[in-house]
Amino acid sequence: MAILRRPHPGDLLVVLLVLLPLLVALPRLGWPGPGAMGWLSWLGRVSGILGLAMMLVTAALCVRLPRWDRYFGGLPRLWRLHRGLGFWAFILVMVHVLSLALAAVPLSLEAAALTLFPPWHQVAIWLGWLAWGLMVIFLAPTFDFFGKLHYQGWKRLHLLSAVALIAALAHTLWLAGEGALWWLLGLLALGAIFWRKAIAPRVARLPYRIENVEPLARGVVELALRPEHHRLRHRAGQFLYLTPLDETLSAGRGEEHPYTISSAPDDSHLRIGIKDLGDASRALQTVTPGSRVLLEGPYGDFFARRHPRCRPLWLGGGIGITPFVGMAREIAATGVGEAQLIYLANGPERAYYLDELRRIAEAHPGFGVTAHFYRKEGPLTETFLRHHCPDYMDREIYLCGPPAMIRHLRRLLADQGVPTQRIHSEVFDFL
Ligand SMILES: Cc1cc2nc3c(=O)[nH]c(=O)nc-3n(C[C@H](O)[C@H](O)[C@H](O)COP(=O)(O)OP(=O)(O)OC[C@H]3O[C@@H](n4cnc5c(N)ncnc54)[C@H](O)[C@@H]3O)c2cc1C
Structure with a gap:
């Protein structure tokens, strides 16, 4: 929870967006009915609304617009926020499912089981399960228990989150109110994913050429890059995403990886020191001078x-x-x-x-x-x-x-x- 110790302006927006559907739904939900059953059923609905709102805001945060990350204390902090919200969204979804089932226990165990696993024609409930199952699939590899994560593979797996969001939205639109608000948050979340995966790679990256590859030590080089057209404006200490296009690279061609800019903002060349820490960064040690790279950024708020x-x-x-x-x-x-x-x-x-x-x-x-x-x-x-x-x-x-x-x-x-x-x-x- 260290992230909460130093709030940033963007956090306020996140809190507002997460709470908005609940605030709008409260008059409809009313207060909990009498007894444990009333409380559990109320808790089930509230946690469902909060859980979905958190899922959608988590997705919207992946938009990764340059400079926008400053309002959240830089991209590394924004990713931590994204991860934390995603985790709590998953917990709330679990609370939602369990509370609704427990609320039905006083009626009969069969009623509780039917709340969880209704007949097949109740498509809306099964869409909820589909969303939950997909969340399990793309969140599970992030736990240490499953060993070291293969970053690029996990990024591809993460695309399942878009399907999970659509299933969760359909589940909620079918069963709950506040349709317009869910459509709006849904568009924000899916729009962010669409921007990141389909549009940004085409419009937000600047082409540069590698002019020099200087070996600094074993397994470390510094690249000197020149813009083909427009140059990227940065402040010292910020970082960017670099996508190499060199055909001869043994790994990482077309993959984006974050690297800190080691040159001063007004230097004639943009410089990046790269240490061999895995397949893509090892391949960059022998990247061909003259080859092209695409740069996206700048990001970060360290200094x-x-x-x-x-x-x-x-x-x-x-x-x-x-x-x-x-x-x-x-x-x-x-x-x-x-x-x-x-x-x-x-x-x-x-x-x-x-x-x-x-x-x-x-x-x-x-x-x-x-x-x-x-x-x-x-x-x-x-x-x-x-x-x-x-x-x-x-x-x-x-x-x-x-x-x-x-x-x-x-x-x-x-x-x-x-x-x-x-x-x-x-x-x-x-x-
Ligand atoms: C803010 C930031 C600034 C960085 N600055 C530099 C720098 O100046 N010089 C430098 O040599 N390295 C820097 N890195 C680290 C660099 O991004 C990784 O070493 C590189 O991405 C590793 O990729 P790989 O395929 O070689 O290794 P892999 O074995 O694929 O990855 C090794 C580790 O790097 C991380 N990683 C891999 N790909 C990504 C990705 N696309 N996005 C985020 N993390 C990833 C993962 O944690 C992974 O466990 C920086 C990382 C971050 C987050």
């Missing part, structure tokens, strides 16, 4: 969450250094900005941006960089932090890197009493 009076401390590890490289390159280009960066790497050979960052630090007194090598020094300690950034308790702290590193740093900072609202983190994983 917008800054406290104007506090100087920032950046803690970046592994490929999670890229948002800070983008920010440091902006300081180098404009001469404006100050920050202290601690660059966490396994060893000097894995600190692939360190030389450039040190050069920027030498030229700009407001920017400092310190390297911390895990192999030599072990996990980062409070003593190291205090030694290299004595006023860290008073700073706004930004973390980006592997999940284990972020967990360690969050614990360390919390143990020292740094307020959680001053710690911002970005993990390169939406799941």
Whole structure:
């Protein structure tokens, strides 16, 4: 529930849209009737309305319009909201089914069973079951129990959600009131899916060419890209979706993947540092210079969450250094900005941006960089932090890197009493 600790303007819209059908339906539903049966039947209806509203709003959130994500604190947070709402929609649907069945138990067990499994001609109820079954199919792989998720396969499976939504809408339109409102929310949800899957890939992506592929270390390259027509405008530290079109790629051709922009906003080339973390990112290590890519974005709000009076401390590890490289390159280009960066790497050979960052630090007194090598020094300690950034308790702290590193740093900072609202983190994983 950490997501609820820092509400954003977009959250208000989500709450309103989720509650609207219930508010409109309440006069029709009235208050619960007497006894447990009355309460259970009321709960069954209320949870059904809330569950469907949440399902529809969850789908509408996947629209992924550039800049729109800022109202939700950036796309990674928006995806967390999408996942959380989807989960609670599923729970409410379960409560809906069970409460309606339990409400019929005092009549007879047969009545309860018939509420759940009526004769086949009661199509509306079976459409509800179809929606539930499809939700189980596309939500199940997200549980650790089923092992590591194959991201692209899961994305394809997720398309079942559109069928689940149509079945759930038909179920509700058949059995409940407030038809116009459900049509409206349904159009919003299905329109968002249609935009994302059918329209955005054709109209929202900008063509670029790869001008240079620079190896930075084993399994890490930096691509330098030039626009074919219009350029993408971004703020330092934001990310985009990159779809490579190179025919010779062994994997990931035509697949979109999120990558942080490591260049400053006004640089002549747009740069992206890519680490080999799976099939598609491994194939990009040998992408053909001159080949085309499509870019969609920008997204993200990592550095917008800054406290104007506090100087920032950046803690970046592994490929999670890229948002800070983008920010440091902006300081180098404009001469404006100050920050202290601690660059966490396994060893000097894995600190692939360190030389450039040190050069920027030498030229700009407001920017400092310190390297911390895990192999030599072990996990980062409070003593190291205090030694290299004595006023860290008073700073706004930004973390980006592997999940284990972020967990360690969050614990360390919390143990020292740094307020959680001053710690911002970005993990390169939406799941
Ligand atoms: C906001 C953000 C910024 C990122 N910035 C960078 C960067 O600057 N440099 C860099 O090297 N990597 C970055 N990544 C990670 C990069 O997106 C993944 O390494 C890449 O998508 C892996 O794809 P794959 O096929 O190589 O590996 P896979 O084995 O398919 O995936 C490895 C993991 O990456 C994640 N992933 C895969 N595909 C996607 C997708 N389409 N959308 C979201 N997550 C996905 C999944 O969690 C998966 O478990 C970033 C990720 C996010 C979410």
